[in-house]
Amino acid sequence: MASIKVILRKKQLSDGTYPVCLRITKDRKTKYFKTIYKTIPKHWDTATGTFNKSYDNYIQSNRLLLKFKARALKVYSDLEIEKDNFSLEDFENHFRIEGNPIKQNIFNFWDEIINEMIDAGRTGNARANRDSYNSIKKFHRSRLLNFRDITATFLNKYEVYLRSREGTDGGIAVRMRAIRALYNMAIERNIVKRELYPFNSYKISKLKGKGIKRALDIDEIQNIINMDISKHPHLLNSHNYFVFSFYTRGMNFADMMKLKWSDISADKITYKRSKTKRNFIIKILPPVKVILEHYSQIGDTKYIFPILLRKNMTPNQIENRKSKTLKKYNKDLKEIAKVCDINKNVSSYVARHSFANCLKQKGVATDVISESMGHQNVAITQAYLKELDSAILDEACELLL
Secondary structure, three states, rough: EHHHHHOOOOOOOOOOEEEEEEEEEEEEEEEEEEEEEEHHHEEOOOOEEOOOOOOOOOHHHHHHHHHHHHHHHHHHHHHHHOOOOHHHHHHHHHHHHHHHHHHEEEEHHHHHHHHHHHHHOOOHHHHHHHHHHHHHHHHHHHOEEEEEHHOHHHHHHHHHHHHHHHOOOHHHHHHHHHHHHHHHHHHHEEEEEEEEOOOOOHHHHHHHHOOOOOOOHHHHHHHOOOHHHHHHHHHEEEEEEEHHHOOOOOHHHHHHHHHEEHHOOOEEEEOOOOOOOOOEEEEEHHHHHHHHHHHHHHHOOOOOOOOOOOOOOOOOHHHHHHHHHHHHHHHHHHHHHOOOOOOOOOOOOHHHHHHHHHHOOOOOOOOHHHHHHHHOOHHHHHHHOOOOOOHHHHHHHHHOO
């Protein structure tokens, strides 16, 4: 015989409240399942396992608690019919898939995943997921959203919502991939059934390849390199970051930020790319040497660039510093482009695209460019290389005359 009750647990949370849980007892063993609620004893009726009248929205909240309990009773009854003898583990597996309110609510599960990312030091992923989390919550206009509500129709409506706010294919794809990754994790953890997977119908691949890759040509890069920075001293660091990135095979900002003096040896830079974990050994070209000499005279930390200035920073502090500095860097690049009469949207990642594009202009083979950038295959590199300018094609056609 089993006991299924809604209770207020005795273990106090850090904010002074106590979690409201479903307690399942069978064969002298007990399991607890969190609900979305927490409260203090004065708002709780222990005898009935419900909120009392002093709790805000107590009627609606009690209805939801009864729904949770009813679901537990149904799962238990179904298992009794299916099996002569079942364990609490069997009950938990069935209940987590279809009945656990905190897991079935996508926002609660997403909170858990984001916290796991932070604990693992994956603060960049955590921030990207939090951005997608906030976007979905703003679109849905409710804190309650179950996995079974995430259908192809829901995703199409969300895409329309993002486009109405000037969302690009690339930006929309980022949001959709975050949701897809979350859904896959929920399936792996037996929280939602695989049959409900919405991405069999909604294809993220349709969002690929429609954007124009941003890259500067050789003349535009030279304009930036040769600009008179003495007339714009407030742009010095950002100018150095861009030139350094271009001449180090398009090193991205996160890797530059964490680059240490110990990574410099003779005429080489050795580092591991954060994104791919691949090791790089890069020759120090003259423009890079000038930049390194500049910062060697003013720096007093283990890092080359003046970004991570404090010792023993936590992963969150590092991520916040990266976000703040990168925002200023991109803003400065817009000003640098204007000074250099470049009518293109220049951002930190343009240095990487431009490195590939300029090598292409110099006649370097695509497979060599691919290897220099650390791509897994040539197809990825080809996505970086913008199409030949129409003027070049016109000149080629004139050869037929």
